[in-house]
Amino acid sequence: MQLAVNISLANILTLISQMSLNEIEQVKNKIVEKELYFKRFKKDKIENIMDDFQKEDYSDDFLKDLEDGLKKSSIYNED
Numbered sequence: 094m095q096l097a098v099n100i101s102l103a104n105i106l107t108l109i110s111q112m113s114l115n116e117i118e119q120v121k122n123k124i125v126e127k128e129l130y131f132k133r134f135k136k137d138k139i140e141n142i143m144d145d146f147q148k149e150d151y152s153d154d155f156l157k158d159l160e161d162g163l164k165k166s167s168i169y170n171e172d
Contacts (some may be wrong), residue, residue, distance in 0.1 A: 120126065139163050139164065143159070
């Protein structure tokens, strides 16, 4: 079983500040081992996203809003 909790950045930093250097090193090693750092978001083509949503029978109005929103989103306007 996996437990998901929401912890603020401030709480994480407080916890880290209470750790020994050895414990911090162990956390760092686990982050590297599990590749939890700086993963670049892999964006799909807008057409592929729209195809997936169309298969789920969303309304035309919703699909139009979704496509317009994706085209205006920062993730698709970087480059």
